[in-house]
Amino acid sequence: MKIVVDYDECEANAVCVGILPDVFEVDDEDNLTVHQEYPPDDILGKVREAVDACPKRALALKQEDDA
Ligand code: SF4
Numbered sequence: 001m002k003i004v005v006d007y008d009e010c011e012a013n014a015v016c017v018g019i020l021p022d023v024f025e026v027d028d029e030d031n032l033t034v035h036q037e038y039p040p041d042d043i044l045g046k047v048r049e050a051v052d053a054c055p056k057r058a059l060a061l062k063q064e065d066d067a
Pocket residue numbers: 005009010011012013014015016017024026032053054055056057058059
């Protein structure tokens with residue numbers, strides 16, 4: 001599974017960072033970075049939580065072959 005970000009929608013409010021700080025980072029210039037685009041299976045539950053929690057619906061989790 002791959003984390004896909006719609007950077008046009010992301011408003012850098014860091015909700016996802018609060019859920020998974022090892023995966024998501026928002027820097028001082030409000031740029032979102034995804035450190036693990038292909039998250040390991042054992043954190044997929046948390047990734048889904050972050051996807052669902054994003055107030056801008058800017059995150060998605062996709063199968064690698066249709067991403
Ligand atoms: S929760 Fe959504 S809008 Fe907020 S920083 Fe993460 S991706 Fe961007």
